[in-house]
């Protein structure tokens with residue numbers, strides 16, 4: 001049995017980047033024979049940047065509801081909340097002693113986020129984020145971590161930490177590997193195609209799963225493009241390549257087919273059609289979401305059951321770890 005573990009931060013409302021790069025794939029993964037899936041709401045990761053406490057609570061439930069909406073089935077997958085399983089914080093502290101400041105300092109996500117947030121945002125928790133992430137995965141002996149390309153560096157560090165621990169204390173952790181989809185692995189910002197789309201970025205840079213049809217249309221119409229007005233996927237056309245990827249993901253058509261359908265369109269027409277397509281798909285999802293989100297009691301029951309399934313495995317691993325390193 002192959003075990004898959006992945007998380008999403010309730011640090012904002014989920015974007016189409018989170019959806020195409022992670023959530024939708026998680027739902028698809030459930031149908032692979034011989035796989036056991038663990039998906040969690042990474043609220044301990046979320047607090048590495050400033051959060052409004054009541055919004056954080058609300059978004060934790062929102063994201064559980066979105067996962068169910070996009071097809072993550074609590075009967076097939078374990079859905080849990082990271083902060084409700086103390087083993088995640090415990091393993092992070094232990095693994096901190098198997099990684100160096102130099103290794104953590106090389107992580108580009110820390111560099112990017114701390115540059116954006118200024119000196120007061122350079123929190124120790126943000127610096128330590130990859131260690132918590134390593135713990136999240138190693139606690140469950142995950143075989144695979146389905147992530148976007150942006151997380152590959154963190155998965156590599158997780159493997160290094162696990163190998164180092166195993167070398168010192170004997171086989172303790174399974175060494176996990178990152179898996180990512182070649183097409184939708186990285187959805188870029190609509191304002192700046194050199195940066196990934198992020199839920200904590202500025203409003204026009206992302207499309208949220210909960211955006212209204214009007215907003216979606218406006219955002220795609222305003223999306224930054226080059227000036228040659230030719231709808232084509234190419235290295236020197238990152239903005240159009242990103243829009244074509246999104247189009248392909250939402251329509252299920254290959255990029256080459258969309259390129260030829262739009263070879264005479266010009267950007268205005270192409271962006272309008274893309275906006276309409278995404279709006280139509282997201283409106284359908286939003287209708288399902290509002291039913292699921294309105295039943296908070298059911299959501300809490302799903303979380304409670306997921307937490308108890310996850311905790312059995314996580315607590316056992318923590319006992320083994322403590323014993324190996326001499327903690328009573």
Ligand code: AQP
Pocket residue numbers: 006007008009010011012015017018019020021022023042146147148149150151184185186187188196197198199200201
């Ligand atoms: N733009 C993206 N394209 C593809 N995949 C993406 N993911 C995030 N953004 C994109 C993938 O979504 C999963 C959950 O991400 P996360 O919320 O845990 O962390 P993140 O990558 O930091 O996401 P954001 O939206 O950028 O959040 P903020 O702005 O709060 O930092 C991961 O598998 C991630 O790869």
